[in-house]
Amino acid sequence: MKVKHNDNSLLIEVAAFIATLFKERLDSKYSFHNLEHTKSVVMGIETICIAEKIDQEKTDILLIVAWFHDAGYIGGCENHEKRSAKIALEFLQDRNISANIRQKISDLILATRFNYIPKNQLEKIIKDADNAHLANENYLDSLEQLRKEWGNSINKKYSNTDWFILNIEFLKKHQYYTKFAQKEWQNLKEKNMELIEKKLQNI
Template sequence: MYDQIFEQMKAQVCKKLDNLDKHLTYHCKEHTFDVLEQSIRIAKAEGVTNAHQLHLLKVAALYHDSGFLETYADHETHSCMIFLSEANRYGFSDEDKEQIIQLIMATKIPQAPDNLMERIICDADLDYLGRDDFYKIGDTLRQEFLHYSIVKSDDEWEALQLKFLLNHHYHTQASQQLREPVKQRHLHQLQ
Protein backbone atom coordinates (compact mmCIF):
# COMPACT_ATOMS: atom_id res chain seq x y z
CA MET A 1 0.00 0.00 0.00
CA TYR A 2 2.68 2.50 1.03
CA ASP A 3 4.92 1.65 -1.93
CA GLN A 4 2.29 2.46 -4.53
CA ILE A 5 1.41 5.80 -2.90
CA PHE A 6 5.07 6.68 -2.48
CA GLU A 7 5.91 5.88 -6.11
CA GLN A 8 3.09 8.18 -7.25
CA MET A 9 4.41 10.96 -5.01
CA LYS A 10 7.98 10.35 -6.14
CA ALA A 11 7.01 10.65 -9.81
CA GLN A 12 5.14 13.88 -9.12
CA VAL A 13 7.95 15.46 -7.07
CA CYS A 14 10.58 14.29 -9.56
CA LYS A 15 8.70 16.06 -12.35
CA LYS A 16 8.56 19.26 -10.27
CA LEU A 17 12.28 19.09 -9.41
CA ASP A 18 13.09 19.11 -13.12
CA ASN A 19 12.13 22.81 -12.91
CA LEU A 20 14.75 23.73 -10.30
CA ASP A 21 17.07 26.58 -11.23
CA LYS A 22 20.10 25.13 -13.05
CA HIS A 23 22.34 27.10 -10.67
CA LEU A 24 21.18 24.87 -7.81
CA THR A 25 24.14 22.59 -8.39
CA TYR A 26 23.98 21.10 -4.88
CA HIS A 27 20.28 21.41 -3.97
CA CYS A 28 19.24 19.48 -7.06
CA LYS A 29 17.19 16.39 -7.81
CA GLU A 30 20.23 14.14 -7.24
CA HIS A 31 20.61 15.52 -3.70
CA THR A 32 16.96 14.77 -2.95
CA PHE A 33 17.34 11.18 -4.11
CA ASP A 34 20.58 10.81 -2.16
CA VAL A 35 18.84 12.02 1.02
CA LEU A 36 16.00 9.59 0.34
CA GLU A 37 18.43 6.69 -0.13
CA GLN A 38 20.48 7.59 2.95
CA SER A 39 17.33 8.03 5.07
CA ILE A 40 16.28 4.48 4.25
CA ARG A 41 19.79 3.12 4.90
CA ILE A 42 20.21 4.94 8.24
CA ALA A 43 16.69 3.98 9.39
CA LYS A 44 17.47 0.34 8.71
CA ALA A 45 20.81 0.62 10.56
CA GLU A 46 18.99 2.26 13.48
CA GLY A 47 16.50 -0.62 13.64
CA VAL A 48 13.44 1.24 12.35
CA THR A 49 11.06 -1.38 10.98
CA ASN A 50 7.64 0.29 11.29
CA ALA A 51 6.36 0.59 7.71
CA HIS A 52 4.24 3.65 8.49
CA GLN A 53 7.15 5.53 10.10
CA LEU A 54 9.41 4.62 7.18
CA HIS A 55 6.78 5.89 4.75
CA LEU A 56 6.56 9.26 6.52
CA LEU A 57 10.37 9.51 6.58
CA LYS A 58 10.59 8.78 2.85
CA VAL A 59 7.92 11.38 2.06
CA ALA A 60 9.73 13.99 4.16
CA ALA A 61 13.03 13.20 2.40
CA LEU A 62 11.31 13.52 -0.96
CA TYR A 63 9.87 16.96 -0.18
CA HIS A 64 12.58 18.34 2.14
CA ASP A 65 14.17 20.65 -0.46
CA SER A 66 11.22 21.13 -2.81
CA GLY A 67 10.90 24.68 -1.45
CA PHE A 68 13.91 25.63 -3.58
CA LEU A 69 11.40 25.71 -6.44
CA GLU A 70 10.09 28.94 -4.86
CA THR A 71 12.86 30.47 -2.75
CA TYR A 72 16.39 30.02 -1.46
CA ALA A 73 16.02 31.53 2.01
CA ASP A 74 13.71 29.60 4.34
CA HIS A 75 13.12 26.97 1.68
CA GLU A 76 12.11 24.46 4.38
CA THR A 77 8.92 26.39 5.15
CA HIS A 78 8.09 26.44 1.44
CA SER A 79 8.86 22.71 1.22
CA CYS A 80 6.24 22.15 3.92
CA MET A 81 3.70 24.28 2.06
CA ILE A 82 4.30 22.35 -1.18
CA PHE A 83 3.85 19.07 0.69
CA LEU A 84 0.67 20.28 2.40
CA SER A 85 -0.80 21.45 -0.91
CA GLU A 86 -0.53 17.87 -2.21
CA ALA A 87 -0.96 15.82 0.98
CA ASN A 88 -4.74 15.41 1.00
CA ARG A 89 -4.84 13.55 -2.30
CA TYR A 90 -2.64 10.87 -0.72
CA GLY A 91 -4.79 10.40 2.37
CA PHE A 92 -2.43 11.63 5.07
CA SER A 93 -3.97 12.17 8.48
CA ASP A 94 -3.41 15.48 10.27
CA GLU A 95 -1.00 13.68 12.59
CA ASP A 96 0.97 12.29 9.62
CA LYS A 97 1.14 15.73 8.02
CA GLU A 98 2.42 17.28 11.24
CA GLN A 99 5.09 14.61 11.58
CA ILE A 100 6.28 15.10 7.98
CA ILE A 101 6.43 18.87 8.53
CA GLN A 102 8.52 18.35 11.66
CA LEU A 103 10.87 16.04 9.74
CA ILE A 104 11.31 18.59 6.95
CA MET A 105 11.87 21.46 9.38
CA ALA A 106 14.43 19.39 11.33
CA THR A 107 16.77 19.65 8.32
CA LYS A 108 17.04 23.43 8.74
CA ILE A 109 20.58 24.50 9.60
CA PRO A 110 21.58 24.52 12.42
CA GLN A 111 19.99 21.13 12.90
CA ALA A 112 18.31 20.38 16.25
CA PRO A 113 16.42 17.10 15.88
CA ASP A 114 14.05 16.08 18.68
CA ASN A 115 13.56 12.35 18.01
CA LEU A 116 15.04 9.38 16.17
CA MET A 117 13.24 10.01 12.88
CA GLU A 118 14.40 13.64 12.86
CA ARG A 119 17.95 12.52 13.69
CA ILE A 120 17.83 10.11 10.75
CA ILE A 121 16.73 12.70 8.17
CA CYS A 122 19.25 15.24 9.51
CA ASP A 123 22.10 12.75 9.13
CA ALA A 124 20.86 11.71 5.69
CA ASP A 125 20.78 15.36 4.57
CA LEU A 126 24.46 15.85 5.47
CA ASP A 127 25.62 12.27 4.88
CA TYR A 128 28.14 13.31 2.22
CA LEU A 129 30.29 15.10 4.84
CA GLY A 130 31.56 11.68 5.87
CA ARG A 131 31.86 10.05 2.46
CA ASP A 132 34.55 9.71 -0.17
CA ASP A 133 32.56 11.95 -2.58
CA PHE A 134 32.79 14.81 -0.05
CA TYR A 135 35.02 17.02 -2.23
CA LYS A 136 33.04 16.39 -5.41
CA ILE A 137 29.70 17.17 -3.75
CA GLY A 138 31.21 20.01 -1.73
CA ASP A 139 32.33 21.62 -4.96
CA THR A 140 28.73 21.67 -6.22
CA LEU A 141 27.77 23.53 -3.03
CA ARG A 142 30.70 25.93 -3.50
CA GLN A 143 29.49 26.73 -7.04
CA GLU A 144 25.94 27.25 -5.79
CA PHE A 145 27.04 29.48 -2.91
CA LEU A 146 29.19 31.59 -5.25
CA HIS A 147 26.33 31.97 -7.73
CA TYR A 148 23.84 33.03 -5.05
CA SER A 149 26.43 35.29 -3.34
CA ILE A 150 26.31 33.32 -0.08
CA VAL A 151 30.10 33.47 -0.31
CA LYS A 152 32.06 35.96 -2.39
CA SER A 153 35.26 33.96 -2.99
CA ASP A 154 36.86 30.54 -2.74
CA ASP A 155 38.72 31.67 0.38
CA GLU A 156 35.43 32.64 2.02
CA TRP A 157 34.00 29.27 0.96
CA GLU A 158 36.91 27.35 2.49
CA ALA A 159 36.58 29.24 5.78
CA LEU A 160 32.83 28.54 5.85
CA GLN A 161 33.34 24.87 5.01
CA LEU A 162 35.92 24.46 7.78
CA LYS A 163 33.71 26.21 10.34
CA PHE A 164 30.72 24.08 9.30
CA LEU A 165 32.67 20.84 9.65
CA LEU A 166 34.04 21.88 13.03
CA ASN A 167 30.52 22.56 14.34
CA HIS A 168 28.74 19.62 12.71
CA HIS A 169 28.01 16.35 14.46
CA TYR A 170 26.06 13.30 13.37
CA HIS A 171 22.98 12.52 15.45
CA THR A 172 22.50 8.77 14.93
CA GLN A 173 24.75 6.01 16.18
CA ALA A 174 24.85 4.54 12.66
CA SER A 175 26.23 7.76 11.14
CA GLN A 176 28.58 8.37 14.04
CA GLN A 177 30.13 4.95 13.45
CA LEU A 178 30.13 4.94 9.64
CA ARG A 179 30.53 8.59 8.62
CA GLU A 180 32.23 10.44 11.50
CA PRO A 181 35.72 8.90 11.01
CA VAL A 182 35.75 9.88 7.32
CA LYS A 183 34.40 13.34 8.15
CA GLN A 184 37.22 13.78 10.66
CA ARG A 185 39.71 12.84 7.96
CA HIS A 186 38.26 15.53 5.67
CA LEU A 187 38.39 18.05 8.51
CA HIS A 188 42.04 17.20 9.17
CA GLN A 189 42.84 17.64 5.45
CA LEU A 190 41.11 21.04 5.36
CA GLN A 191 42.96 22.27 8.45
Protein backbone atom coordinates (compact mmCIF):
# COMPACT_ATOMS: atom_id res chain seq x y z
CA MET A 1 0.00 0.00 0.00
CA LYS A 2 1.60 3.22 -1.15
CA VAL A 3 0.64 6.87 -0.99
CA LYS A 4 1.00 6.75 -4.81
CA HIS A 5 0.48 9.60 -7.30
CA ASN A 6 4.28 9.56 -7.48
CA ASP A 7 5.00 10.35 -3.83
CA ASN A 8 7.50 13.15 -4.45
CA SER A 9 5.31 14.95 -6.95
CA LEU A 10 2.33 14.64 -4.57
CA LEU A 11 4.30 16.26 -1.73
CA ILE A 12 5.38 19.07 -4.07
CA GLU A 13 1.73 19.59 -5.05
CA VAL A 14 0.65 19.59 -1.39
CA ALA A 15 3.28 22.16 -0.42
CA ALA A 16 2.33 24.44 -3.33
CA PHE A 17 -1.39 24.06 -2.57
CA ILE A 18 -0.95 25.07 1.09
CA ALA A 19 1.37 27.99 0.24
CA THR A 20 -1.23 29.34 -2.22
CA LEU A 21 -4.15 28.65 0.14
CA PHE A 22 -2.52 30.60 2.98
CA LYS A 23 -1.41 33.42 0.72
CA GLU A 24 -4.89 33.88 -0.74
CA ARG A 25 -7.18 32.98 2.16
CA LEU A 26 -5.41 33.10 5.55
CA ASP A 27 -6.19 36.26 7.50
CA SER A 28 -3.06 38.19 8.50
CA LYS A 29 -4.25 38.19 12.12
CA TYR A 30 -2.94 34.60 12.30
CA SER A 31 0.62 35.65 13.03
CA PHE A 32 1.60 32.28 14.53
CA HIS A 33 -0.55 29.66 12.78
CA ASN A 34 0.67 30.43 9.29
CA LEU A 35 2.95 29.07 6.57
CA GLU A 36 6.08 29.59 8.69
CA HIS A 37 4.69 27.42 11.52
CA THR A 38 3.52 24.82 9.01
CA LYS A 39 7.01 24.62 7.49
CA SER A 40 8.48 24.24 10.97
CA VAL A 41 6.17 21.25 11.61
CA VAL A 42 7.18 19.72 8.26
CA MET A 43 10.85 20.06 9.28
CA GLY A 44 10.01 18.50 12.65
CA ILE A 45 8.45 15.49 10.90
CA GLU A 46 11.51 15.08 8.67
CA THR A 47 13.86 15.26 11.66
CA ILE A 48 11.91 12.82 13.86
CA CYS A 49 11.24 10.32 11.05
CA ILE A 50 14.94 10.09 10.19
CA ALA A 51 15.91 9.71 13.87
CA GLU A 52 13.21 7.11 14.56
CA LYS A 53 13.88 5.25 11.28
CA ILE A 54 10.30 5.59 10.02
CA ASP A 55 9.76 4.02 6.59
CA GLN A 56 9.18 6.24 3.55
CA GLU A 57 5.46 5.57 3.19
CA LYS A 58 4.68 6.54 6.79
CA THR A 59 7.01 9.52 6.50
CA ASP A 60 5.15 10.70 3.38
CA ILE A 61 1.81 10.34 5.17
CA LEU A 62 3.11 12.39 8.10
CA LEU A 63 4.52 15.07 5.79
CA ILE A 64 1.12 15.44 4.12
CA VAL A 65 -0.48 15.70 7.57
CA ALA A 66 2.04 18.38 8.57
CA TRP A 67 1.28 20.49 5.50
CA PHE A 68 -2.50 20.27 6.01
CA HIS A 69 -2.81 20.26 9.81
CA ASP A 70 -3.57 24.02 10.16
CA ALA A 71 -5.21 24.60 6.75
CA GLY A 72 -8.53 25.00 8.56
CA TYR A 73 -7.38 28.34 9.98
CA ILE A 74 -8.66 29.87 6.74
CA GLY A 75 -12.08 29.50 8.42
CA GLY A 76 -10.97 30.60 11.90
CA CYS A 77 -9.42 29.01 14.97
CA GLU A 78 -12.41 27.12 16.38
CA ASN A 79 -12.66 23.52 15.14
CA HIS A 80 -9.89 24.23 12.65
CA GLU A 81 -8.67 20.61 12.82
CA LYS A 82 -11.96 19.31 11.39
CA ARG A 83 -11.78 21.86 8.58
CA SER A 84 -8.13 20.95 7.98
CA ALA A 85 -9.06 17.27 7.65
CA LYS A 86 -11.89 18.12 5.24
CA ILE A 87 -9.59 20.24 3.05
CA ALA A 88 -7.01 17.42 2.99
CA LEU A 89 -9.62 14.77 2.16
CA GLU A 90 -10.98 16.76 -0.77
CA PHE A 91 -7.50 17.45 -2.11
CA LEU A 92 -6.45 13.79 -1.86
CA GLN A 93 -9.70 12.45 -3.30
CA ASP A 94 -9.23 14.65 -6.37
CA ARG A 95 -5.85 12.94 -6.85
CA ASN A 96 -7.22 9.41 -6.45
CA ILE A 97 -5.36 8.65 -3.23
CA SER A 98 -6.76 5.48 -1.66
CA ALA A 99 -9.55 5.73 0.94
CA ASN A 100 -7.34 3.94 3.48
CA ILE A 101 -4.55 6.54 3.17
CA ARG A 102 -7.05 9.42 3.21
CA GLN A 103 -8.54 8.11 6.46
CA LYS A 104 -5.11 7.80 8.08
CA ILE A 105 -4.26 11.37 7.12
CA SER A 106 -7.59 12.69 8.40
CA ASP A 107 -7.19 10.83 11.74
CA LEU A 108 -3.64 12.16 12.18
CA ILE A 109 -4.75 15.74 11.53
CA LEU A 110 -7.43 15.34 14.22
CA ALA A 111 -4.71 14.01 16.56
CA THR A 112 -3.16 17.52 16.60
CA ARG A 113 -6.06 18.80 18.77
CA PHE A 114 -4.77 20.60 21.84
CA ASN A 115 -5.66 18.13 24.61
CA TYR A 116 -5.54 14.95 22.53
CA ILE A 117 -3.26 12.21 23.91
CA PRO A 118 -1.57 10.24 21.09
CA LYS A 119 -2.33 6.53 20.92
CA ASN A 120 0.23 5.26 18.40
CA GLN A 121 3.66 6.04 16.98
CA LEU A 122 2.49 8.24 14.10
CA GLU A 123 0.24 10.30 16.39
CA LYS A 124 3.18 10.77 18.76
CA ILE A 125 5.35 12.00 15.90
CA ILE A 126 2.86 14.59 14.61
CA LYS A 127 2.16 15.83 18.16
CA ASP A 128 5.88 16.31 18.82
CA ALA A 129 6.53 17.97 15.45
CA ASP A 130 3.63 20.36 16.09
CA ASN A 131 5.37 21.39 19.31
CA ALA A 132 8.93 21.50 17.96
CA HIS A 133 8.87 25.31 18.39
CA LEU A 134 8.88 24.88 22.18
CA ALA A 135 12.53 23.80 21.88
CA ASN A 136 13.58 26.37 19.27
CA GLU A 137 16.02 29.21 19.81
CA ASN A 138 13.41 31.67 18.59
CA TYR A 139 10.78 30.38 21.03
CA LEU A 140 10.30 33.80 22.67
CA ASP A 141 9.59 35.34 19.25
CA SER A 142 7.01 32.67 18.41
CA LEU A 143 5.43 33.20 21.83
CA GLU A 144 4.97 36.89 21.01
CA GLN A 145 3.47 36.01 17.62
CA LEU A 146 0.99 33.72 19.40
CA ARG A 147 0.08 36.42 21.94
CA LYS A 148 -0.50 38.87 19.10
CA GLU A 149 -2.61 36.27 17.24
CA TRP A 150 -4.81 35.58 20.25
CA GLY A 151 -5.30 39.30 20.81
CA ASN A 152 -6.31 39.91 17.20
CA SER A 153 -8.28 36.74 16.47
CA ILE A 154 -10.10 35.71 19.66
CA ASN A 155 -9.79 38.96 21.64
CA LYS A 156 -7.70 37.34 24.39
CA LYS A 157 -5.30 39.98 25.62
CA TYR A 158 -2.70 39.25 28.30
CA SER A 159 -0.40 41.36 30.44
CA ASN A 160 3.24 40.23 30.48
CA THR A 161 2.77 38.67 33.90
CA ASP A 162 -0.34 36.68 32.96
CA TRP A 163 1.15 35.61 29.62
CA PHE A 164 4.37 34.31 31.15
CA ILE A 165 2.52 32.48 33.95
CA LEU A 166 0.14 30.88 31.42
CA ASN A 167 3.01 29.62 29.27
CA ILE A 168 5.13 28.41 32.18
CA GLU A 169 2.14 26.33 33.30
CA PHE A 170 1.72 24.98 29.77
CA LEU A 171 5.41 24.06 29.45
CA LYS A 172 5.35 22.28 32.81
CA LYS A 173 2.37 20.15 31.74
CA HIS A 174 3.53 19.54 28.19
CA GLN A 175 5.36 16.35 27.33
CA TYR A 176 7.13 15.04 24.27
CA TYR A 177 6.22 11.50 23.26
CA THR A 178 8.90 10.23 20.86
CA LYS A 179 12.27 9.01 22.09
CA PHE A 180 14.01 11.52 19.82
CA ALA A 181 12.10 14.53 21.15
CA GLN A 182 12.49 13.42 24.75
CA LYS A 183 16.25 13.08 24.24
CA GLU A 184 16.90 16.09 21.99
CA TRP A 185 14.17 18.65 22.66
CA GLN A 186 13.13 18.27 26.30
CA ASN A 187 16.23 20.03 27.69
CA LEU A 188 15.93 22.86 25.16
CA LYS A 189 12.27 23.29 26.09
CA GLU A 190 13.22 23.49 29.77
CA LYS A 191 15.83 26.16 28.98
CA ASN A 192 13.14 28.16 27.20
CA MET A 193 10.94 27.82 30.28
CA GLU A 194 13.80 29.18 32.40
CA LEU A 195 14.02 32.19 30.07
CA ILE A 196 10.34 32.96 30.64
CA GLU A 197 10.70 32.46 34.40
CA LYS A 198 13.53 35.01 34.41
CA LYS A 199 11.38 37.45 32.42
CA LEU A 200 8.59 36.96 34.94
CA GLN A 201 10.94 37.68 37.85
CA ASN A 202 12.15 40.88 36.18
CA ILE A 203 8.71 42.40 35.67
